[in-house]
Amino acid sequence: MGLVLYNDLTRRKEEFAPVSPGRIGFYVCGPTVYDYIHIGNARPFVVFDALRRYMEYKGFEVIYVQNFTDIDDKMINKANQLGITVKELAEQFIEAYFEDIIPLGVRQATVHPKATEHIDDIIRLISRIIENGHAYIIDGNVYFDVKSYPNYGKLSGQSLEELQAGARIEVDERKRHPLDFVLWKAKKEGEPWWDSPWGHGRPGWHIECSAMAMKYLGDTIDIHGGGSDLIFPHHENEIAQAEAATGKQFVRFWIHNGYLLINKEKMSKSLGNILNVREIRKNFQPLAVRLFILAAHYRSPLDFSDDSLIQATKSLQRLRNCYSDLLFYMERSQEKNTPDTWLEDVVNNGYKRFCNALDDDFNTAGALGAVFEVVRDLNNYLKENETLDKQALIKSKDFFETVENILGVIGINTIGEEFAGTLSSSEIEGLIKEREAARKKRDFARADAIRNELASKGIILEDTPLGTRWKKKEQ
Ligand SMILES: [Zn+2]
Ligand SMILES: [Zn+2]
Structure with a gap:
């Protein structure tokens, strides 16, 4: 079985396969x-980034497109408030977007198109909709005519009446139906505008x-993909x-992530509980935020709180410590004539359960469960065995690297750096050497002082038959 995803269009799980193979x-x-x-906002970006990585892991080429909406009412109001142009505002917050999202391990899309750079495409599309009789023009505004399109509501599974009853709709007497929505807005004083067959104006959202x-x-x-509010x-x-416009099916799989709550409440301007990623990053490691998001199934509601982030930070540290232990012992272990099939079985089962969970509607919660079982077993293996099987450890390392490749929740290339906190890893290694020298000279006071100094910075030492290991305390 390949990847199965819950399709909101058909309201069931379906095996995923692209139109063009590969x-x-x-x-x-x-x-x-x-x-x-x-x-x-960050939740869908993280979830779909991970899904994209999994598809790539499975051998697909993924053309990943994520737009920037750089013209709409909110943009115009904010730019006016700040006394800058809409373009300046967009540039500022596109930069801020990358500053916030890259630390969360979200990779650049194949293309990040901006609305204002696609006005010609937008105008061509609107013209086709008009030609096909699905839109009408009033005073330089173009509206989509929902009654002319019998499938309207097929994604939500609701009729026009049901949708209308549940919606907050701007009253506009010029529209033929309350759910008709604007494709092109006529220019208002002080707003950016473009030329079009219907006069000066700008695209609807x-x-x-x-x-x-x-x-x-x-x-x-x-x-x-997108949030379920969309x-x-x-x-x-x-x-x-x-x-x-085309008469063809637009999207084969519609995938939506569930709501994110803050301390069990919906996030909203009126409650004043909107939490920016920028704020969260001041108090928590960005990868802990990523891990927090991926530790839930993408369709479940997710409740953000300081406690949940503290929990995620501990889990992150557990992953990172296990991986760095693994590297430490791998370098110091030897080839064995009789391989440790026990550890190999642990890793093979880990792979199987990890991929099975992801194949089942991208269940990252289940996949991470499988990872933490491997962590537990591997920690025991390292603790309880005097001689270690290098081959089995290399296989374990490959497993962690696969997990990192797909979920991006370990931060392998920063282990040993930011990991150490206030001290760099070479400073720590230096202190460990100094401590060993002190112990050889039986200067136990100095040796203990070094251990305590490190402990005060959250770094614990572990004396093993293979030398001294250091790691960050798991809080
Ligand atoms: Zn959109
Ligand atoms: Zn969309």
Whole structure:
């Protein structure tokens, strides 16, 4: 069995396979760049980054597109507030986006298209929708005509009446139906504008994603991700726009992540509990945030609290300590004539359970469970055996590297550096050498002083038959 994903379009789990064998077109709705991203924004970016990595691990080429919304009401209001142009505002917060998201281990997309750089594509798409009879023009505004498109509501599984009853809709008497939404907005004084067949104006929000997704990925794309708050109206509208223009299915797999709560409450401006990634990064390691997000199934609600992040920080340290122990013992172990099949079995089972969990609707919670079982068994193996099997340790190391490659929750290339905190790893190694020398001279007072000094900085020493190990305390 390959990768199975829950498709919100069909409301069931389906085996995932791309239209073109070996090549996946993957679109994720990106941020509106008028402010710093908050932890709720970060969840889909982390989840879909990991899913993309898993697809690549499985041998697919993934064309990953994530847009920047750099023109809309929020952008215009914020730019006016700050007395800068919309373009300056966008530049500032696109930079801030990368500053916040790269430490969370989220890789750059194949393309990060911006709405303002695709106005021609957007205008062409709107023109096709009008030609096909699915949009109408009033005073330089273009509206999508939801009644003309019988499939409207297919993603949410609701009729026009049901959607209308549940929606907050701006009253606009010019619209034919309350759910009709704007594709092109006529220019207002003091707003950025572009030329179009309908006069000066700017695109509505929803149209950019259909236009940019199809530009980079073709008329039918394999997978589209986003937060579940985007299902209606944004994704419903994306489908209507694209399919009204092409007559083809727009997206084969719609994947949405669940809500993120803060101390069991919904995050909202009115509650004043919006938590920026930038703030969280001041108090917690960014990889602990990533681990916290991936430790839940992506469709489950996720409750953020300081306690949950403290827990994730401990788990992160446990992973990192296990990996650095492994490297330490690997260098000092030998080839064995009779291999330790016990440890090899642990690792092989770890792989199997890890991949089975990810194949089952990308269950990262289950996958991490498998990883922590390997950690537990490996820690025991290292503690309880005097002679270690180098081959089995190398296999364990490969396992950790695979986990890192896909989930990115260990931070392998920073182990031994930021890991040490206030001291660099070479300073610590230096102190350990000094302590060994002191012990040889039977200067136990000095040796203990060094141990205590390190302990005060959260670094614990472990004397093993193979030499002294140091590690960061797991709090
Ligand atoms: Zn979208
Ligand atoms: Zn979008």
